[in-house]
Amino acid sequence: MNNNDTVTRRRPTDGQLALARKVAAGEARSNAGVGHVPASVYIDPDHWAREKRTLFDRMPQVLCPSALLPDPNMSVAHDATGRPLLITRDGDGKAHVFMNVCRHRGTRLVEGCAVAKGKRMVCPYHAWSYATDGRLLALPRPDTFPGFDKDAHGLVELPSHESGGLIWFSPVEGADFSDAAEVGRDFDAIGFAGKHLYERRTHLVASNWKLIMDAFLESYHVLRLHAATIAPFFKDGITAGDQIGPHQRSLVGRAAEMEGIDLSDWDELRKVGTFAYQLFPATVIVVSPDYVNVMTIMPQGVNRTMAEDFMLIPQPPQSEKAESHWRRSWELLDGGVFASEDFRAAALGQEGLETGAVTQLTLGTLEGGIRRFHEICTEEMAKGDAALANG
Template sequence: MKASFANAQGAAVARAPTSGQIRLAEQCRDGPPPDTSIISTVPASAYLCPDRFRAEKERLFGGMPLLIGPSAMLPAPGTMLTHDGFGLPLLLLRDPEGRLRAFLNACRHRGTRLADAPEPVEASQILCPYHAWAYGLDGRLKALPRPETFPGLDKAVMGLVECVSAEAGGLVWVAPGPSADVDFSLARGLLAEDFDALGLGGMHLYARRTHRVASNWKLVMDAFLESYHVQRLHRNSIARFFEDGLSAGDSIGPHMRSAVARLGGLSGVDFSDWAALRRIVTYAYQLLPGAILIASPDYVNLMVLMPQSAGETLVEDFMLIPQPPGTPEEEAHWRKSWALLDGKVFGAEDFMAAEAGQRGLESGAVPDLLLGGLEQGIAGFHARIEALLAR
């Protein structure tokens, strides 16, 4: 069996929290507490209007780097998978040297779709199923049958169409089209520093599942921007682990980062002891245009939001663990964690609430959503969306 790409390259090790991660923990411990007297509103049209949705698809999901998933989804050199969730037919490849590339999943001959591989498969080349044009894992056209019937064909200019991509911090980002001019500096910079601290680049992909959620994508994101619901919606799952409303947040460019304190308090915790800090603080990242990363004490969930319409969103949930299970006891532990988060907390609670919210908004009963003092992260998120749409 091939070694994973992360292990082959030297697995990333979580050595210490970044200064930003420590600062959020200090705010949870020392304050000042957030001003919970603030009230604001968000118009229901932000979730319902088809024209608004089209603008978001064009300006946000068509103009910003798209987070596709963790590096671990392509674990070894010489593997590939396909991705269609954003409406862009992508072919993701890891070449023999381990470099990740992203191409449009279309043959340069007559546009035939080259592959269907939602799960990673080993590949030494890409062969068009229609006329057997053959491409290397670097995208170059290697060979074609009956080349004499294409006189003057320059194979050097007939390679697969590539989309600019970036792999950093254990995550894969892709430009939303071959001609898109997007900035990957945060993905390679401050965000990557935080995710390297979490050790994402060396983690093992334990499980992944795609949920079809009957709601606007922003209602899914909203659930991870406030802690007001934790003791209520999650009362039968994870509420017992967390303090009510004890959180802090900041931003990295347009992206948001938050920390929620677990029961037990931060008093006496050595913040330089990363393992101890993660046991008492859960970090979450709300990444625009649409992804959520949650760092639990010993594993990470990454959710990628792929809007399909104003009222429907695909959410792909990835669970990353430090290393593959080595014993039946370890397998049972991770299986239980996956069932708790993906099956109950996200699937049966957060996504259910988003769907219920969508149905309520579509009734016309609530022209404006009321946000209380513990929900102002949602207000900040919508303000960012407005600013990006206005550019």
């Protein structure tokens, strides 16, 4: 083979390949029989307050895919974590997360939640202006602020991390992003960072955040709940799963369809299996054969959750035919599968649980991912309690 015949193949990570080999060998996720989850974890306000304190006010969390801010000098406000945030990409291409608060009088700096492009962000009250790297650039009538140190009045920055095409932040200093970096290697294998953001949409769901997470931790419901939408594209298959820190990774596929497939070739593997990631505490990524869905799940209360869905495709549509294809895919998934089916089921589940008729949820052997997710919640909340107790 000469150099002109050489083709660079995208390869899965060792972890992805290990799951593929398990599915190909017919080895299902390890399950320990029927299990249960207390209904109280979905409906008890005190439990939710503890989750907020120990998980969402402490742990690193995904805010958005990198594709939301593809170019230098871009910014977008983000309010759904319970604090006014501002995500930027500075002139050198580095991502930042700031408090969306002017350092002068505390005014919200950027209004709305639309992505903006520009080197300056200007406060609507007194026109103090900031660079996308957080520096205070200028203020009107600087002579009226004698002795003012402009360099000491940049935007308040929070810890953040970008890898694998995702932007993470931490609400507290000293965050450990090592697990985020490790899972980012999986997304690099997928080519995630080079994807184009086709569409984004935010949904408000009348349910506890964990009911939405639960839906993406098992494939038992797919042929039933999604019978009129995506079920024809799926078959009950084998699920293999593992963990990267507190994050769960799974692959659903059928052993028969993997016969003769080069599992070390990412493009071939993606045709016969669906990878899903549950990034703790509340982000879901589903890797379909030709696009990727990222869903950030942001609880607003014990029975109210905001979910922002992002659809990433290989490149911007190059023709009307391509645009029509991606539009149909987007509306099928976000408007049909997620909004009309998964989110509806979560809301119906919340209604039922709040009656008190069911004191515990019953989980079968195809729902082991849910059981493990709740175990991780318990483990991480205990860590949070200990950290708070130690100051």
